[in-house]
Amino acid sequence: MTPSERAAAIEARLSRMKDLPTLPVIILKVLELMNRSDPSIQDLSNLISADQVLASKIIKVVNSPLYAVRTEIRNLQQAMAYLGFEAVKNLVLTCSLISHFAGKGAAFNMKTFWAHSFGCGIVSKLIAGKLGFESAESLYLAGLVHDLGEVVISTAYTVEFPAILKLLQTDGCSFYTAEEKVLGYTHCDVGGWLAVKWRFPESLTQAIRYHHTPSMAKSAKEVVAVVNLADLFCRLRSLGYEFFEELDVSFPDEPAWQILKASSPAIDSIDLERFTYELDEKMDDVHNLIATMY
Ligand SMILES: [Fe+2]
Ligand SMILES: [Fe+2]
The missing domain is CATH 1.10.3210.10 (Hypothetical protein af1432)
Known part of the structure; x- marks a missing residue:
């Protein structure tokens, strides 16, 4: 197929589909934040705090063997201070994408x-x-x-x-x-x-x-x-x-x-x-x- 035939075939198929995956809202907000000239760790913290399930997932991952923390991290503030902006941002993106799509792709x-x-x-x-x-x-x-x-x-x-x-x-x-x-x-x-x-x-x-x-x-x-x-x-x-x-x-x-x-x-x-x-x-x-x- 030529590139335009491919595009037409996909458009015809996917635009009719009712339950196409959506993107978790938090990802859109993080992308928006990344576009700002000086995103602060406080902005990121506010975004995560609004989603308690995500916040507790992040705390769980920070306490997993992956990060090998010496003392248990109990809240988001401690996690942010320990990991820093970039690592928390990447963790937010990873956790929210994985849990958002967790039930999909059963095949x-x-x-x-x-x-x-x-x-x-x-x-x-x-x-x-x-x-x-x-x-x-x-x-x-x-x-x-x-x-x-x-x-x-x-x-x-x-x-x-x-x-x-x-x-x-x-x-x-x-x-x-x-x-x-x-x-x-x-x-x-x-x-x-x-x-x-x-x-x-x-x-x-x-x-x-x-x-x-x-x-x-x-x-x-x-x-x-x-x-x-x-x-x-x-x-x-x-x-x-x-x-x-x-x-x-x-x-x-x-x-x-x-x-x-x-x-x-x-x-x-x-x-x-x-x-x-x-x-x-x-x-x-x-x-x-x-x-x-x-
Ligand atoms: Fe790949
Ligand atoms: Fe690929």
């Missing part, structure tokens, strides 16, 4: 989905940090939401989704390839459509739409490229979906690597073996967080 393992998404958030942030991105923290969110289109496909495409799963099992291909074969478009197109509906910032929309084809991004190419590499790292280091996937990757030859190299030549000095080892150490964090959330 496949949502725990695996969130472990992959959370892992991608962490790895995106790590790569951006290594390349000296000013906004390395904001890359976490791009990684976290990159596959949201998959939630829609697994819940709303009840007739086609079993055929997609079957292809994953028989062909050892990726979701992207299987969706392309069955639907003619993918979770990237569906997620991109949703991101526009949800008025996501442009860089997030680009990351969602082009994380498997980074050379096609219209803007924020570096953000898209980082998420593409993070996705590959996660799928290679047993943080993909639960289906066996044949994946043969040589990072320096990846288009995303070349995109990043143009603006950050430092990428060639990343010791891939060491970086992979670093990532493996983070995997426990990922599983701890997911265990706390479910």
